[in-house]
Amino acid sequence: MYISFLKRRILFSFVCILACIWNVGILNAQNTPSSEKETANHYFAQAKEALQSRDTETALPLIYKADSLYQKLAFPEEIIETKLLEYRCFHFLKPISEWSTPLYQALSFEKKLEKPSMTKVKLYAALSTNASLNNQSTVAHYYGSKALSLLQGEHLIKDPEYQAFYMSILYRMGKTEERQYNYKKAENFYSQSLEKARRHELPFYLSYGGLFKTYTLTNQHQKIIEMVEEFEAKKYAQSQPAFFVYDFYSYHIDYLIKNSLYDKAMKQSLALKKLRNTDKFKSHFYEWFLSERIADIHNFQGNHQEAINELLSTKALQESLEIRNVERAALLIKLAKYYLNLNDYKNAQYYSEEALTVNTQTQRDTTAFHMPLDLDNIKKAHKNILLDNLLFKAQLAEKLYAKTKNNSYLKTKKQSYTTAHELIKRMGKLSDEDAFLDETQFKNVYGNLMQLYQQEWQTNKDQKTFDSALELRLQSQYVTILNELKDAQQRKDIDSIPFIKNSRTTYQGYNKIYYFWGQEAIYVLHENNTIQHFDKIPLTTQLEEAIDIVSTEVRKIDTIRNHKAHQLIYEKLLEKYIQPDLKTAVLLDDKLHLIPMSSLWIAGEKQYLLDKTSIIHITTALPTKETSQSEKALLMAPFATHEGIFNNRLAKSADEINAITPYFNHTTYLDQQATKNVFLDQLATSSIIHLATHAIANTEDPLLSTIQFYEEASLDPTKTSLTLPEIYNLNLNADLVTLSACETGIGKEIKGKGVQSMANAFTHAGAASTVMSLWKVPDTETTTIMAGFYNYLHKGMPKDEALRQAKLAYINSQKDYPALQHPYYWSGFVISGNPKTIQHQEFPWKKWGLILGGVFILLLLFKKPLLQLIKK
Known part of the structure; x- marks a missing residue:
C-alpha cells in the first residue's frame, strides 16, 4: 500500500512538473513578443525624439533596430511608420534621388494592412510629396489621389490627425497641379485646403499663399485685390510666419511689376522694407534682395540714378570679398547696366570689371577692358552671373564702338560672345538643373555671333x-x-x-x-x-x-x-x-x-x-552608331481593345500593327501584353520599334511628357508610363522608332535644345531615325499611311522617300473624297534622323545554290570511288 501511494505521489509530482514547464513555456511565448514590441516601440520613440532635434546620427541606428524588430514580429503598420521615419531621416543624410527608397520598401507591407488607416494615408502622402520634389508630377498626382480617396471615406474621420492631413494633402495636390501649369485645378485644391484649414482652425498660411500665387500667375485682378485687403485688415504680417509674409508680398510685387503697375509695386516694396526692419523679420529678409527689387522698379520707371543710389546703399556691396560674392557680383553687374542707361560708360566699364573680379576671385585691372577672360584659369565662379557679365560686356563694347568707331571694341564684342559660348558648353556638361540658360540669353549669344559671321560672309564669302x-x-x-x-x-x-x-x-x-x-x-x-x-x-x-x-x-x-x-x-x-x-x-x-x-x-x-x-x-549631328541588323520589329499597341485611364481606346491600332507584320520579323504585343517592362526588355534587340499608343505632351514642362503603356488604375504610373528623362537615358539599338501616337513631335521650344519632344529624346537615346506626329492624328488615316510607309520601306526606299510616297499614295486614294485629302489627315507625321534604307537580311539563295551545286558536281566526279568505299 505504501509503495502504491509512493507511486501515485511520484506520478502526481511528475505531472505537476510537466504542468509548470508547460505554463512557463506559455508565459514565455506570451511575454517575449510583448517585450520585443515594447523594445521596438522604445527604439522608435527615441528615434523620433532624436530626429526632432535633427540628431540623425542617433536617430538612424535606432530606426533600423525598431524596423528589424517590427519585421520579426510581422507588424506591417509599425514597419510602415518606421520607414516613414527613415524617409524623414534621409532628408538630412542622403541625396534627393535616394529619399524614395524607404517609401517603396514600405509599399510592400501596405497590402498587409487589413483596413484603411492613417498610416496608409501618411505613406501615400509621403510618396506624393517625394514624387513632386523629384518632378514626377504624374506619380505625385497618383499617390495624392489615393490618399484623398482614403480620407473621403468615413472610417478615418475620428482620427486626431485626420483634418490636418486632409488639408495638407489638398495643398500638396494644388502644388502638383501648379507645377504642371494646370492653374485652374491648382486653384481648386488650394481653395479646398484653405476652407478646411479655416473650418477646423488649422494653420492656413501654406494654402493661403498657394491660392494667392495662383491668382497672380493667372492675373485674376479682383481676387488679388480682395486677398490683399484681407491680408492687411487681419494684420497677418504680425501673426503669421515670416517666410509666408515675405512670399505673399513678393508674389504681389512681381504681379504688379509684370502688369507695369510700378507705383503700386514701389509702395508695396517700401512697406516690405519697413517691415523688414522690425525685430521679427530682421533674421529673414535679405536687405540686398529687397533693395535690388526696388532698384529695378526705379529702373523700369526711367529713374536710373535713383536705382543706382538704392544699390549703392546696400550692405552687400560694403562687405568683404569672402562674403556673398555671388550676390555682390550680381549687384555690381546691375550697377553697370544702370550706369550704361545714363550713358556713363566709365562707371559701366568699371563695375563690369569689378563684377568679374568678385565673381571669379581673380585680380583684374578694372581699366583693362579688352583683356580676354581665360575660363581655364577660373577655379570658382557662379556661371550664370559670369554669363550675364559677358553678355553685358559685349553690349557695352558695341555701344563704345558706335561712339568711338574703334575696331578694338568690335573685337572685344566678338570675343565676349565667343567666351560666352564656351562657357555655355561647360555649363551644359556640368549642370544638374533643368534650365540654366533662358531664351533671351541664348538668342543674345548665338544671335549676335550669327550676325557677326553673316557680316563676315557678306564681305568675303569664304x-x-x-x-x-x-x-x-x-x-x-x-x-x-x-x-x-x-x-x-x-x-x-x-x-x-x-x-x-x-x-x-x-x-x-x-x-x-x-x-x-x-x-x-x-x-x-x-x-x-x-x-x-x-x-x-x-x-x-x-x-x-x-x-x-x-x-x-x-x-x-x-x-x-x-x-x-x-x-x-x-x-x-x-x-x-x-x-x-x-x-x-x-x-x-x-x-x-x-x-x-x-x-x-x-x-x-x-x-x-x-x-x-x-x-x-535634322535633330542632331551626333555620330550615328551602327544599329541592329536583326531586322526584328517590336510592335506594341496597349490600347487596341483596352481603354486605360484615358477612357479612349485606339480602335484601329491593332489594324495598324497587323498591316506592318507582313514586312518584318516581328514580335507583337497587344493590350495587357504591351507593358512598359516588356518594352524595356525588348528594345535592345529590336531594329524597328513601332508604338501605336497614347502620349501626353506637356508643352510647358516637357520633362513631364509621357508615352503610355498598358495600365490599370491600381498600377503606379512609373510602371505604366515612360517619361522624357527615362527616354533620354535609354540605350537604343534601333534603325527606326515610329511613334504612332498623338503629339510625339511637339514640346516646348527650349533654345539650344530644339523642341523638347519624345521624338527628340529617342533620337538622343540612339535611334537612327524617328517618325513622330505634330498633332492628334486621326486613327483610320494613320493606319493607311503607316501601312504604306512600311510597304515602301520593305521595297528598299530610303525612309524619308518611303514616308513621302505613303502620303502621296494616301492622297491619290482619296480622289473620290476631296475632304479627306486635306493636309490635316496626312501631313501630321514627319521623319527625322538618318534617312538610309533599312537593310533586309534576305535568305542567301544564291550562296546556298552555289554551295549545293558544288557538292553535286563533286558527287558526280567521285561517284565510283565513293560507291566502292561504301561496298567495302
Missing part, C-alpha cells in the same frame, strides 16, 4: 566663315541637351564631336537647309554639292504672324488668310533654297518646328511642297 557659322549652329542645337542626359556616360564632350562632318556624311547628296531664329532675324545656312548661301531674313511682324497661322491652323488651310501665310513662308524661307531634283534635309528652330513643311501650299504652282521634294528633319 568657306572658313561658312563652316564657322555652321559649326556654331550645330553646336547650339546640342549644347544644352547635355543637361538632359543625366547619365554622365551618355554625355559627350562637345568639342570632340565632328558636327559638320557628321551632318554632311549623313545627308550626303541632300539639299541641306539650317535655320536659326535670332532676336530680329532668321538666319539661313544652305548648302548642297554645288552652292552655299548664308542669308539673314528679317523677322517681320507679317512673317511671324504667318508662321503662327500655319502652325496653329492646320485645319483651315483652304482659307485665303491661310493661303497667304503659306505663300509668304515659302517665298521668304524656302523658295530660294528648294531644288526639286534633290531631296531636302532641314534643321528647324523655334516656331518653325511646328510647321508641317510638306503641306506648305505653293500657290503659283498649285501644289504642296510634298509634290516637289521629300523632307527629313
Whole structure:
C-alpha cells in the first residue's frame, strides 16, 4: 500500500512538473513578443525624439533596430511608420534621388494592412510629396489621389490627425497641379485646403499663399485685390510666419511689376522694407534682395540714378570679398547696366570689371577692358552671373564702338560672345538643373555671333566663315541637351564631336537647309554639292504672324488668310533654297518646328511642297552608331481593345500593327501584353520599334511628357508610363522608332535644345531615325499611311522617300473624297534622323545554290570511288 501511494505521489509530482514547464513555456511565448514590441516601440520613440532635434546620427541606428524588430514580429503598420521615419531621416543624410527608397520598401507591407488607416494615408502622402520634389508630377498626382480617396471615406474621420492631413494633402495636390501649369485645378485644391484649414482652425498660411500665387500667375485682378485687403485688415504680417509674409508680398510685387503697375509695386516694396526692419523679420529678409527689387522698379520707371543710389546703399556691396560674392557680383553687374542707361560708360566699364573680379576671385585691372577672360584659369565662379557679365560686356563694347568707331571694341564684342559660348558648353556638361540658360540669353549669344559671321560672309564669302557659322549652329542645337542626359556616360564632350562632318556624311547628296531664329532675324545656312548661301531674313511682324497661322491652323488651310501665310513662308524661307531634283534635309528652330513643311501650299504652282521634294528633319549631328541588323520589329499597341485611364481606346491600332507584320520579323504585343517592362526588355534587340499608343505632351514642362503603356488604375504610373528623362537615358539599338501616337513631335521650344519632344529624346537615346506626329492624328488615316510607309520601306526606299510616297499614295486614294485629302489627315507625321534604307537580311539563295551545286558536281566526279568505299 505504501509503495502504491509512493507511486501515485511520484506520478502526481511528475505531472505537476510537466504542468509548470508547460505554463512557463506559455508565459514565455506570451511575454517575449510583448517585450520585443515594447523594445521596438522604445527604439522608435527615441528615434523620433532624436530626429526632432535633427540628431540623425542617433536617430538612424535606432530606426533600423525598431524596423528589424517590427519585421520579426510581422507588424506591417509599425514597419510602415518606421520607414516613414527613415524617409524623414534621409532628408538630412542622403541625396534627393535616394529619399524614395524607404517609401517603396514600405509599399510592400501596405497590402498587409487589413483596413484603411492613417498610416496608409501618411505613406501615400509621403510618396506624393517625394514624387513632386523629384518632378514626377504624374506619380505625385497618383499617390495624392489615393490618399484623398482614403480620407473621403468615413472610417478615418475620428482620427486626431485626420483634418490636418486632409488639408495638407489638398495643398500638396494644388502644388502638383501648379507645377504642371494646370492653374485652374491648382486653384481648386488650394481653395479646398484653405476652407478646411479655416473650418477646423488649422494653420492656413501654406494654402493661403498657394491660392494667392495662383491668382497672380493667372492675373485674376479682383481676387488679388480682395486677398490683399484681407491680408492687411487681419494684420497677418504680425501673426503669421515670416517666410509666408515675405512670399505673399513678393508674389504681389512681381504681379504688379509684370502688369507695369510700378507705383503700386514701389509702395508695396517700401512697406516690405519697413517691415523688414522690425525685430521679427530682421533674421529673414535679405536687405540686398529687397533693395535690388526696388532698384529695378526705379529702373523700369526711367529713374536710373535713383536705382543706382538704392544699390549703392546696400550692405552687400560694403562687405568683404569672402562674403556673398555671388550676390555682390550680381549687384555690381546691375550697377553697370544702370550706369550704361545714363550713358556713363566709365562707371559701366568699371563695375563690369569689378563684377568679374568678385565673381571669379581673380585680380583684374578694372581699366583693362579688352583683356580676354581665360575660363581655364577660373577655379570658382557662379556661371550664370559670369554669363550675364559677358553678355553685358559685349553690349557695352558695341555701344563704345558706335561712339568711338574703334575696331578694338568690335573685337572685344566678338570675343565676349565667343567666351560666352564656351562657357555655355561647360555649363551644359556640368549642370544638374533643368534650365540654366533662358531664351533671351541664348538668342543674345548665338544671335549676335550669327550676325557677326553673316557680316563676315557678306564681305568675303569664304568657306572658313561658312563652316564657322555652321559649326556654331550645330553646336547650339546640342549644347544644352547635355543637361538632359543625366547619365554622365551618355554625355559627350562637345568639342570632340565632328558636327559638320557628321551632318554632311549623313545627308550626303541632300539639299541641306539650317535655320536659326535670332532676336530680329532668321538666319539661313544652305548648302548642297554645288552652292552655299548664308542669308539673314528679317523677322517681320507679317512673317511671324504667318508662321503662327500655319502652325496653329492646320485645319483651315483652304482659307485665303491661310493661303497667304503659306505663300509668304515659302517665298521668304524656302523658295530660294528648294531644288526639286534633290531631296531636302532641314534643321528647324523655334516656331518653325511646328510647321508641317510638306503641306506648305505653293500657290503659283498649285501644289504642296510634298509634290516637289521629300523632307527629313535634322535633330542632331551626333555620330550615328551602327544599329541592329536583326531586322526584328517590336510592335506594341496597349490600347487596341483596352481603354486605360484615358477612357479612349485606339480602335484601329491593332489594324495598324497587323498591316506592318507582313514586312518584318516581328514580335507583337497587344493590350495587357504591351507593358512598359516588356518594352524595356525588348528594345535592345529590336531594329524597328513601332508604338501605336497614347502620349501626353506637356508643352510647358516637357520633362513631364509621357508615352503610355498598358495600365490599370491600381498600377503606379512609373510602371505604366515612360517619361522624357527615362527616354533620354535609354540605350537604343534601333534603325527606326515610329511613334504612332498623338503629339510625339511637339514640346516646348527650349533654345539650344530644339523642341523638347519624345521624338527628340529617342533620337538622343540612339535611334537612327524617328517618325513622330505634330498633332492628334486621326486613327483610320494613320493606319493607311503607316501601312504604306512600311510597304515602301520593305521595297528598299530610303525612309524619308518611303514616308513621302505613303502620303502621296494616301492622297491619290482619296480622289473620290476631296475632304479627306486635306493636309490635316496626312501631313501630321514627319521623319527625322538618318534617312538610309533599312537593310533586309534576305535568305542567301544564291550562296546556298552555289554551295549545293558544288557538292553535286563533286558527287558526280567521285561517284565510283565513293560507291566502292561504301561496298567495302
